[in-house]
Amino acid sequence: MSRVRLLVVDDEKDLLDLLVKRLTRKGYEVHFAETAEDALVLLKQQFFDIAIYDIRLPKMDGISLLKETKKMEPETEILMLTGHGTIETAIEAMKFGAFDYLTKPYNLSELELTIKKAEENKKLKVKNESMKKIIKQHNEFHIIGESPIFKEVLALTRRIADSDVPVLIEGESGTGKELFAKALHYWSCRAEEPFVAVNSGALPEQLLESELFGHVKGAFTGANQDKKGLVEAADGGTLFLDELGEMPLALQVKLLRFLELGEFRRVGDVRERRVKVRVVAATNRNMEKAVEEGHFREDLFYRLNVVRLSIPPLRNRKEDIPLLIHHFIKNGKSPEKLISDEALLELQNYEFPGNVRELHHLIERGQLLSAGKQIEVEDLLLPNRSRANGQIKQDLLCSLEELEIEHIESVLNNMNWNKTKAAEVLGISVRNLYRKIDQYNLIEE
Structure with a gap:
């Protein structure tokens, strides 16, 4: 776990040196400045968990620095120090977001205790925000389906959710692979930790490596500062690797090392870093074939394929189509509209090459184009349909x-x-x- 990062700002150099040495010995990562202007430069460069400001500073005072800090980093807890303590000054500091207020001369043990309280307050805030986010995500989280084949996959998902083993989710585009990855996360003990998704096919190899593992300043052109990768962002939670089959071979080697040892290096760095994440991968490709053809490493495939979830295509769970339609209409832009019996029948007979995602888009289109209270067949603009003499025809005799x-x-x-x-x-x-x-x-x- 990274050390708590402190920023101390005081124009009394001897006191500043004393504070920096004392707090560094206590295990904090301490940065310092003698003016508010220098402090603002540091604040633009990095995040600080806790800041300690003297109220009396040259040019810009501590109260003004407090206001600017809260604009830039609302999450930073700020302690104010002054040798001119008045109730009015204290009230003003607290009104603008200071956590606490100490009057000089103060006892260093008292300051350390106040810093500890600020740490605990910050942790509590983070936990509360995390819980709010989880509750919101649970309220918005829906996996819809009552067909036997779908319920079987859902039951397996619940059984393996709390495990730490990697999971490979396979299925055609649009079947809801990311939704099942989120289910594995939110139904587990990791629910309060981050869920971080990476699209392995969206970026060139070097950018994907930097996105995944991070980089250090100067690692390549444009790397102007250190950057934490998504692997670190997911520490304690779940890392979701989407489009796994698109991952470049060179990066597969580094991913394999990470899976086996939990260690990685940022691009351009020599230092090994360690995190603990649960890895869930998804693909719409035939991975066994990709291994045979040399497009994917066999050892990495078997390392990820500890448990496999196969999401059925929509054409194999057609009894779920009415449930999905109801959900999409209810949560769409025209929830008052219904779907006609004819349109429902056409959708149940349609093969859905784009699966649930395509059904969602069709319902959105139908809500937009329908003029009356019902979504009719012609509002859906289904592929492979044509109008002839007022009749709608559909050719289902194709692969x-x-x-x-x-x-x-x-x-x-x-x-x-x-x-x-x-x-x-x-x-x-x-x-x-x-x-x-x-x-x-x-x-x-």
Whole structure:
């Protein structure tokens, strides 16, 4: 666990030196300044848990520094020191967010006790905010499905949630893999700790490594300061690696070391760091095939594949479609609208190459386009449908691959072949979209 970081600001140099030495011996990471202006420079460079300000400072006084600090870092606890203690000054300091107020001359043991109280107060605030966040997330957290195949996966998720072993979640795009990763987190003892998601296919290799493990100042062009990686941000909680199959081979080696030892290095650093996280990975690729073809390390695959959750596609759990439609309408922009029997029947007969995500988009579109109280078939604009002499026809006699080709091509055309936007709509990485364009020989008209 990192040390508590203190900022001490006092223009009495002898007292400042004494405070810095004493508090450093007590195990704090102490930074100091003799003026408010120098303190503001430090505050812009890094975060401080606790700040100790003398009220009487040259030029900008301690009260003004207190106000500026609270604007920049509301979470910093601030103690005010003064040799001119008056009730009015104390009230003013507390009114602007000071945690406490000590009058010079003060006992150093009293100051240390006040710092400890500020530490405890800060921890309590963090815990309360964490609990509020968890309650909010639980209130918004829905996994909807009553089909036997879906309930089976849900039951397995609950059984393994409290374990520390890695989990590999597999399933087609749009099936809700991240939702199950969050379920593993929020149904576990780690619920109060961070849930951090990393998209392995969204960034080039060097940027992905920096995003994952962090970097030190000067590690590469543009690295102007040290940066904590998402692995550190997830310490104590869950690290979710989405689009695992897109991870570059060179980075897979470093991920394997991290999984085996819990150790890693920031980019450009020589120091080993250690964190404890539960790793959950997700992919829409056939990982065994990726291993056979040399695109993914076999040892890393087996290290991650301790427990596997296979999320069923929506076409295999069609009895859940009415439940999902009700949820999406209720939480959409027009919750008062209903869906017509004809539209519901069409959706239950549709194959959904984009799975639950596609159903969500179809309902959003239907709510937007429907003129009456009901969402009709024509409001959904289902793929593979055409109007002829007032009749709507649908060709279901085609393979899933053909459905996927037509769906991807339709989205690309609607996005004017903007691949970034198309990938966002499809719910896949841009790299994955390029691969599918090559695979299916799709060409812009």
